[in-house]
Amino acid sequence: AQSVTQLDSQVPVFEEAPVELRCNYSSSVSVYLFWYVQYPNQGLQLLLKYLSGSTLVKGINGFEAEFNKSQTSFHLRKPSVHISDTAEYFCAVIFVVNDYKLSFGAGTTVTVRA
Amino acid sequence: NAGVTQTPKFRVLKTGQSMTLLCAQDMNHEYMYWYRQDPGMGLRLIHYSVGEGTTAKGEVPDGYNVSRLKKQNFLLGLESAAPSQTSVYFCASRRIENTGELFFGEGSRLTVL
Numbered sequence: 579a580q581s582v583t584q585l586d587s588q589v590p591v592f593e594e595a596p597v598e599l600r601c602n603y604s605s606s607v608s609v610y611l612f613w614y615v616q617y618p619n620q621g622l623q624l625l626l627k628y629l630s631g632s633t634l635v636k637g638i639n640g641f642e643a644e645f646n647k648s649q650t651s652f653h654l655r656k657p658s659v660h661i662s663d664t665a666e667y668f669c670a671v672i673f674v675v676n677d678y679k680l681s682f683g684a685g686t687t688v689t690v691r692a
Numbered sequence: 693n694a695g696v697t698q699t700p701k702f703r704v705l706k707t708g709q710s711m712t713l714l715c716a717q718d719m720n721h722e723y724m725y726w727y728r729q730d731p732g733m734g735l736r737l738i739h740y741s742v743g744e745g746t747t748a749k750g751e752v753p754d755g756y757n758v759s760r761l762k763k764q765n766f767l768l769g770l771e772s773a774a775p776s777q778t779s780v781y782f783c784a785s786r787r788i789e790n791t792g793e794l795f796f797g798e799g800s801r802l803t804v805l
Contacts (some may be wrong), residue, residue: 619799
């Protein structure tokens with residue numbers, strides 16, 4: 579079965595501390611991987627994506643993620659967070675046999691405290 | 693530069709009433725999608741369209757219908773609303789060549805009493 583799992587529903591973190599959000603997927607076919615961010619009362623916007631090539635991808639706002647095929651993971655990291663990073667983060671996957679559809683994880687709420 | 697615009701942004705319905713959510717995009721995108729967002733469940737795909745005049749079912753299509761008569765518009769209809777359809781609905785669009793890069797509207801919050 580194909581699925582996307584975000585292992586943490588809520589992550590509290592202090593300002594200027596690092597943060598890691600975990601994402602694992604299950605698939606018997608090739609995948610494309612994405613992280614989206616949703617700020618309060620807004621739609622989602624793309625942070626970064628992995629389609630092929632280097633397994634370390636950099637995105638907007640200082641975020642990066644690493645694709646690990648053997649562990650079927652795509653964890654998101656930021657070395658130093660700001661208050662403005664408070665948001666909900668979604669891992670998403672395209673199972674390449676059908677590239678029309680993006681499947682989302684349940685989301686991780688990051689709350690940055692001063 | 694409007695991007696993806698959803699109307700209405702808020703709506704309260706009684707069980708059994710019908711309504712239509714409108715999504716309009718001005719980016720000439722080929723693909724359009726309707727998702728619903730519920731706490732702890734992420735976004736689930738209701739229906740999608742890969743071009744004008746085409747629609748297809750997603751993960752949770754029951755109780756919804758869609759139409760894409762014009763390339764820029766994607767309508768989501770509820771024929772007989774149920775409390776289980778209380779949710780936040782998001783429309784999104786993308787270009788064919790931009791795999792996975794969806795542009796989202798700001799959402800439509802629907803409450804069914």
